[in-house]
Amino acid sequence: MSRSPRTDPTSAAPEIGGAPDLLALDRQVCFALAVASRNVIGLYRPLLEPMGLTHPQYLVMLALWEQSPLKVSELAARLSLEPATLSPLLKRLEANGMVARGRDPRDDRALAITLTTKGRRARRQAERIPPAIMARLGMGLPEVEDLRDGLTRLIDAADREGPA
Amino acid sequence: MSRSPRTDPTSAAPEIGGAPDLLALDRQVCFALAVASRNVIGLYRPLLEPMGLTHPQYLVMLALWEQSPLKVSELAARLSLEPATLSPLLKRLEANGMVARGRDPRDDRALAITLTTKGRRARRQAERIPPAIMARLGMGLPEVEDLRDGLTRLIDAADREGPA
DNA sequence: ATCAAATCATTCGTGTACTAACTATTAGGC
DNA sequence: GCCTAATAGTTAGTACACGAATGATTTGAT
Numbered sequence: 001m002s003r004s005p006r007t008d009p010t011s012a013a014p015e016i017g018g019a020p021d022l023l024a025l026d027r028q029v030c031f032a033l034a035v036a037s038r039n040v041i042g043l044y045r046p047l048l049e050p051m052g053l054t055h056p057q058y059l060v061m062l063a064l065w066e067q068s069p070l071k072v073s074e075l076a077a078r079l080s081l082e083p084a085t086l087s088p089l090l091k092r093l094e095a096n097g098m099v100a101r102g103r104d105p106r107d108d109r110a111l112a113i114t115l116t117t118k119g120r121r122a123r124r125q126a127e128r129i130p131p132a133i134m135a136r137l138g139m140g141l142p143e144v145e146d147l148r149d150g151l152t153r154l155i156d157a158a159d160r161e162g163p164a
Numbered sequence: 165m166s167r168s169p170r171t172d173p174t175s176a177a178p179e180i181g182g183a184p185d186l187l188a189l190d191r192q193v194c195f196a197l198a199v200a201s202r203n204v205i206g207l208y209r210p211l212l213e214p215m216g217l218t219h220p221q222y223l224v225m226l227a228l229w230e231q232s233p234l235k236v237s238e239l240a241a242r243l244s245l246e247p248a249t250l251s252p253l254l255k256r257l258e259a260n261g262m263v264a265r266g267r268d269p270r271d272d273r274a275l276a277i278t279l280t281t282k283g284r285r286a287r288r289q290a291e292r293i294p295p296a297i298m299a300r301l302g303m304g305l306p307e308v309e310d311l312r313d314g315l316t317r318l319i320d321a322a323d324r325e326g327p328a
Numbered sequence: 329a330t331c332a333a334a335t336c337a338t339t340c341g342t343g344t345a346c347t348a349a350c351t352a353t354t355a356g357g358c
Numbered sequence: 359g360c361c362t363a364a365t366a367g368t369t370a371g372t373a374c375a376c377g378a379a380t381g382a383t384t385t386g387a388t
Contacts, residue, residue, distance in 0.1 A: 022294045023287065025226045025242070029308055030204055030219065030297075032315035035244045037201035038345075039322045040194055045346090055194065056374060062189045072337060078189070080199045085375050087338055092373080109336040109383045123187070130186045133194075137321045144193055147318060150311045151196035157301045158203040202375075209376090220344060236367060249345050251368055256343080273353045273366040 043136055047129050051122060052096050056081075056089060058126070061098065065123050069114040071104065080155075098122065207300055211293050215286060216260050220245075220253060222290070225262065229287050233278040235268065244319075262286065 025031055041055045048058055063078045064070060072090065076083045090113060093099045098119040104110040134141065189195055205219045212222055227242045228234060236254065240247045254277060257263045262283040268274040298305065 023226055023229060023290060025223065025230060027312075028223075028226065028294070029312045029315075030208065031223055031226070032312045032319065033197070033201040033204055034219075034223070036315045036318050036322070037197040039244065039319055040197055042346085043322055044194065054373065055198075059189070059192075059195055059198070062187055062192065062195070065187060066189060073335085079195075080203065081374095082376060083337060084339080084377080089374075107336080107384075111337065126187060130192070137318070138324065139318070139321050143314075143317075147311075147314045148191075148193045148196045150307075150314060151193075151200045153307075154200050154301070154303070154311060155196065155203055157303050158200070158207055160302065206376085218343065237365085245344095246346060247367060248347080248369080253344075271354075271366080275367065 040133075040137075043133055044129070047132055051125055053098075053122075056085075057093055057098075058129075060086070060089065060093060061119065061122065061126065064099065064113065064115050064119065065126075069112040071110045071112060073110070075113060093119075204297075204301075207297055208293065211296055215289055217262075217286075221257055221262075222293075224250070224253065224257060225283065225286065225290065228263065228277065228279050228283065229290075233276040235274045235276060237274070239277060257283075 021027070044055050044058065048055060053061065059079055060075060063075055070078070072083050072086055075081075075090075076086055079086075090099065090101060094101050097116055100114045100116055102112050102114065104112045134144070137144070185191070208219050208222065212219060217225065223243055224239060227239055234242070236247050236250055239245075239254075240250055243250075254263065254265060258265050261280055264278045264280055266276050266278065268276045298308070301308070
């Protein structure tokens with residue numbers, strides 16, 4: 001599986017003899033990222049569906065299980081999402097009875113997102129998910145953690161020097 | 165921006181002294197994947213916008229620059245996307261004049277997606293994108309390629325043993 | 329004390345992305 | 359040749375995800 005940076009003989013791309021094809025689909029990190037993200041998240045679907053959660057909603061629950069209540073803006077920062085994305089998502093979580101949306105008495109602009117009893121209880125079920133995913137992937141924990149750390153470095157690199 | 169450190173006194177996370185918290189947000193590979201995918205793809209936006217392309221449309225163009233024409237089902241397989249996702253996307257690419265959608269005379273069910281002259285010419289502009297992204301990331305090429313290969317292994321692992 | 333600037337959440341418009349249901353066409357079994 | 363299977367693409371419905379614009383509230387500088 002090791003791929004040489006140059007002189008890949010299996011490439012169907014043009015410019016075979018000359019310069020390496022920088023636009024080859026299988027060479028793009030963004031493509032590998034997009035596919036891996038979609039496909040791995042897809043593995044969660046059958047596990048989350050019984051709980052009535054989508055994967056983005058599951059990530060919100062993870063954040064709230066670490067700390068509750070949280071403001072919408074705090075959740076957005078924690079998850080690297082726009083508040084505009086979270087707003088309708090949180091209404092759906094409220095409709096499912098997982099969270100409560102209430103004003104913060106200290107600041108009438110802010111919305112305090114709080115776990116409900118049902119939301120707190122759902123944590124027990126969720127604890128079975130990470131081991132199930134690891135078993136389904138059939139990869140060693142060290143390799144997956146290395147990959148996660150590499151992704152974290154990539155995230156930090158993309159964050160630095162915003163496109164101001 | 166700067167991430168809050170561990171040992172948050174207000175944390176509601178249980179098992180502090182005992183077992184490690186498997187549900188910690190920062191431990192999840194799926195979270196790192198989702199954020200890295202969104203943020204890295206976000207770096208492409210200012211580069212692709214002048215070409216009138218979104219990132220998924222850019223991936224379709226990469227596939228077509230390698231081989232054209234392609235059927236919708238072939239594109240879907242190449243990009244790991246559902247035909248239902250590609251169908252409206254290809255209509256937008258056609259509206260932008262990048263591709264032509266024509267029936268295959270051999271099989272009236274199949275749709276042949278072909279690059280237009282404008283679509284072929286756009287490749288020149290696109291060749292500047294990968295180097296610009298690498299410069300923007302400020303990471304070494306070897307590390308990024310290692311990460312891509314790790315992602316490829318993850319994709320393969322998620323593919324094996326479909327959730328039958 | 330007051331008003332401009334900053335902050336917070338929401339809404340709107342566009343574009344993915346998936347599952348399920350549907351239509352049209354082709355291929356096979358007889 | 360005919361009818362069922364399978365295949366190819368589209369449509370409908372739900373749910374993200376982002377940028378831009380909006381409305382409400384708070385902060386800060388005067």
